[in-house]
Every structure is written in structure tokens, then in C-alpha cells.
Amino acid sequence: MIPSVQTDPSASRKRIIRWIAGLLSGLLIVLTLFSNTLYSLTLPKVTVERPSAGTLNPEFNGSAALTFVSELDLSNPEGGKVQQVLVKEGEEVKKGQPLILYKNDDTVDQLDSERDTLKKLQLPIESLQRAYIEAANVADPAAQSAARTALESAKTDIAAQERRIQRLESRLAEQRELMAPFDGVIESVHAVEGMPSGSGEADVRIADLGKGLQFELQVPVHMASALNIGNPLEVIAEDKINRSLQGTLLGIGEFDSEAAQPDQADAETVRLHVGLHDKTLRAGDRVELKLELQGNEDALIISSEAVHKDRDGAYVFVIDDRKGPLGNARYARKVSVTISAVYESSTAVVDSLSEDESVIRESSEPLSDGTQVRY
Structure with a gap:
């Protein structure tokens, strides 16, 4: 007879437990890898580039x-009607050259009236001079003083009237002509003969x-x-x-x-x-x-689309590789840059990057400093 072999129930259970534990461990690893893969698919996808040494000549x-x-609008400050326009648009003129002639009847009438007044004041001068001479020949001091006072008063009135007439004559001369204040060119002419000066717009615009x-x-x-x-x-x-x-x-x-x-x-x-x-x-x-412009020879050239700006200035994102339990993970790191030139689709930056860094050119989602990304 062949003796029967008895199986140890406890050993069998241990094998089953080890098998189940191994199966669970493998399943856990698979699930971990699968979940990590799923997680990575949710990360922003980026494309990167390496800066290159070069020069941009924008x-x-x-x-x-x-x-x-410098342009100046001119009109007659004293008003009056435009008598004659002497220039046209586009014409070059010299300083002091007459541009427009005016006629001011009110000032002319006032000047004529003042001249008539002067004539009236001059009429008694001869008789006052004779009276003064006659008083000088008579030993009468009071008569001499009165004659001298009358003559001097008349002369004073005449001198004051002459000054008044001179001022009116100067004023009329200014009213009669509008002259160029400098060498220039006539930009526009709005004066119309027979119309008052400055009717709506300046008579002349001169450059x-x-x-x-x-x-x-x-x-x-x-x-x-x-x-x-x-x-x-x-x-x-x-x-x-x-x-x-x-x-x-x-x-x-x-x-x-x-x-x-x-x-x-x-x-x-x-x-x-x-x-x-x-x-x-x-x-x-x-x-x-x-x-x-001549570019900076020490600059690094990157794509303009990799450069971003905020109130603190320009910046780019570079890739930082960090070790993790399941391998390296990649993160976006914000780096401030100094832009030296921009030309077409390229930007030159200085003092910020090195040629061995990976600069993020595009991203499927907006990035911030420390965002985990994938290629």
C-alpha cells in the first residue's frame, strides 16, 4: 500500500495569501501608474525651445x-472792413510784407474831427502872441503874466491835440494793413473783400x-x-x-x-x-x-510668443525638472527678462537666460509660477 500524503492546510493558506497580496500589490502598482498617467493628461501641454545666441538688428x-x-492765425485787432486781399494760399511771404488792406471809416471820421479841433485851437495863437508882446511893452506885471499864461495854455492844448492825432494816425496805419510777422507761407485765407475782419475765422493763417x-x-x-x-x-x-x-x-x-x-x-x-x-x-x-538699430551681441534670441508682460515687466517660463517617486516631474518657473530688441517674430533678451534652458513657447492653458506641465 502506498501511504497517503497529507497537505498542511496552514501552508496552503499562506500561499493563497501571498498570491493574493502579490496580486493586490501588482494591481496597486498598475492603478498607481494608470492614475498617474491620467493625471498627467490633465496637465497643461507645452512646447519648448532653446535660446540661441545671436544679434537682432531691428x-x-x-x-x-x-x-x-509753428502756425499763427492773424486778423485785424481793430476790426474794420477788408478792402483788398494781397496774398493767396500757398504763397511765400517776407517779414513785414502787407497781407491784407482794411478800411475803417469810424477811425477816419474820428481823425478828421480831431484835426478840425486842432485847427480851432491854432486860430487864437497869433492874437495871443500879439497880446503878450504888447503887455511886455507896458510896465504892467499883472497884464504880462496873464498874457503869458494864456499863450502857454493855448500851446499846451495844441501839443496835447497833436499827440492825440498822432496816436490816431498810428492806430489807423495799423488798421489799414495786416503784415507778416515773420518769413512764412500762407496756409489759408478766409478774408473776403467788403466783409468785416475776422468774420467767423481768422483772416489769414501763416506758417x-x-x-x-x-x-x-x-x-x-x-x-x-x-x-x-x-x-x-x-x-x-x-x-x-x-x-x-x-x-x-x-x-x-x-x-x-x-x-x-x-x-x-x-x-x-x-x-x-x-x-x-x-x-x-x-x-x-x-x-x-x-x-x-544695431543689436546687443550678448543677447539670446527666443520666439516673441514666449515672452509675456505684466506690470513688473517682461518674463518667460522655463522648465524645471524635479525628481519624484515615479520619475522626473516638470514645472514652469517664471523668469524675469530684459528685452534688448524685438524684430518680426523674434525677441532678444539679456542677463536672464542661458542657452541650455528650455523656454516654454506655447501652452495649452495659462501658466503661473510653479505649474506642473507636460510635453
């Missing part, structure tokens, strides 16, 4: 219409040729930041031969006081105010501004 071309730096022309343009703020007031700038006159002229930078962001000025922390462009002198150009002519 260029800018912009067109604008010219205006005169000062001596102060030249000006224009304004919005340019990228990083182009303007490399410029200084007084810098010479290349300007092209958009005429038949596209002449090259030299303009001068008069101001940055301060030309049109009525225009809204952007917050400089967020502004993409800034206003340039440029002046130039050219006797052949006039208000309304168009010119082109050409800017070309």
Missing part, C-alpha cells in the same frame, strides 16, 4: 504727413518757415528706447525721386498732448516727434522714417 519704416512746427516742419509716428517701444532727443534720423521725402533728408528727434511720447498716452509698462509702441527743414516741402506732404 528695422522700422513708417509714413506720416508733415505739419508746420513760420524758420521753425520748419514736423511729423509724428508710433514706433515699437524697444526701438524708441535706444534713441535720445536730438538724434539725427533718416527721413525720405515721398516725392518723385524719394529724396533722403536728415530729421531731428524732438521728443518721445510728448508730441500730441490731446492723444491718449498708453501705460508705458504695457505699451507696445511709443510716439516719436521728428522735425526737419526743407524749403521744398509743405504741410500735407508725406515722408517716410527709416530706423535701423
Whole structure:
């Protein structure tokens, strides 16, 4: 007979328990890996790039219409009717040149009346002089004093009347002519012969040729930041031969006081105010501004879409790799950058990044400092 083999029930149970424990451990690992995979799919997906050493040489071309730096509206301050218009729109004039003749009947009538008064005052002078001479020949001091006083009083009245007439004559001369206050060009003429001066608009608008022309343009703020007031700038006159002229930078962001000025922390462009002198150009002519700047040789070039801005300035996100129990995890780290140039779709930054860093160019969701991401 073959003896029967007895199985230890406790050993069997231990094997079953070990098997179940192993199965549960494996299932736990699978679930952990699966849940980690699911979690990673919820993270923002990003694309990255490496900065490259290089130089950006930004260029800018912009067109604008010219205006005169100084323009003045002129009318006859004393009023009167326009007798004759001596100039036309677009005409160059010299300082002191008559522009318009006026006729003021009221002042003429007043002057005639004052002249008549002067004649009346002059009539008794001869008789007063004779009376004074006769009194001087008579030993009568009282008569001499009275005659002298009468003669001097008459002469004083005559002198005062002559001064009054001179003032009226000067006033009438001013009323009769409107003269150019400087060498200039007539921008517009609104005076109409036979109509009162300043009827609705100034009689003449004149531009000062001596102060030249000006224009304004919005340019990228990083182009303007490399410029200084007084810098010479290349300007092209958009005429038949596209002449090259030299303009001068008069101001940055301060030309049109009525225009809204952007917050400089967020502004993409800034206003340039440029002046130039050219006797052949006039208000309304168009010119082109050409800017070309030499970039920083120590800069790193990245895509412009990787650069963000807030009130503290410009920044980018770079990838930080951190070790975890299930491998490396990737996080976005905010890095402030200094922009030295922007041209087309590229931006040059300095003093912030290294070539071996991974810069986040795009993200499927908005990022903040410390956000976990995936490639």
C-alpha cells in the first residue's frame, strides 16, 4: 500500500495569501501608474525651445504727413472792413510784407474831427502872441503874466491835440494793413473783400518757415528706447525721386498732448516727434522714417510668443525638472527678462537666460509660477 500524503492546510493558506497580496500589490502598482498617467493628461501641454545666441538688428519704416512746427492765425485787432486781399494760399511771404488792406471809416471820421479841433485851437495863437508882446511893452506885471499864461495854455492844448492825432494816425496805419510777422507761407485765407475782419475765422493763417516742419509716428517701444532727443534720423521725402533728408528727434511720447498716452509698462509702441527743414516741402506732404538699430551681441534670441508682460515687466517660463517617486516631474518657473530688441517674430533678451534652458513657447492653458506641465 502506498501511504497517503497529507497537505498542511496552514501552508496552503499562506500561499493563497501571498498570491493574493502579490496580486493586490501588482494591481496597486498598475492603478498607481494608470492614475498617474491620467493625471498627467490633465496637465497643461507645452512646447519648448532653446535660446540661441545671436544679434537682432531691428528695422522700422513708417509714413506720416508733415505739419508746420509753428502756425499763427492773424486778423485785424481793430476790426474794420477788408478792402483788398494781397496774398493767396500757398504763397511765400517776407517779414513785414502787407497781407491784407482794411478800411475803417469810424477811425477816419474820428481823425478828421480831431484835426478840425486842432485847427480851432491854432486860430487864437497869433492874437495871443500879439497880446503878450504888447503887455511886455507896458510896465504892467499883472497884464504880462496873464498874457503869458494864456499863450502857454493855448500851446499846451495844441501839443496835447497833436499827440492825440498822432496816436490816431498810428492806430489807423495799423488798421489799414495786416503784415507778416515773420518769413512764412500762407496756409489759408478766409478774408473776403467788403466783409468785416475776422468774420467767423481768422483772416489769414501763416506758417513760420524758420521753425520748419514736423511729423509724428508710433514706433515699437524697444526701438524708441535706444534713441535720445536730438538724434539725427533718416527721413525720405515721398516725392518723385524719394529724396533722403536728415530729421531731428524732438521728443518721445510728448508730441500730441490731446492723444491718449498708453501705460508705458504695457505699451507696445511709443510716439516719436521728428522735425526737419526743407524749403521744398509743405504741410500735407508725406515722408517716410527709416530706423535701423544695431543689436546687443550678448543677447539670446527666443520666439516673441514666449515672452509675456505684466506690470513688473517682461518674463518667460522655463522648465524645471524635479525628481519624484515615479520619475522626473516638470514645472514652469517664471523668469524675469530684459528685452534688448524685438524684430518680426523674434525677441532678444539679456542677463536672464542661458542657452541650455528650455523656454516654454506655447501652452495649452495659462501658466503661473510653479505649474506642473507636460510635453
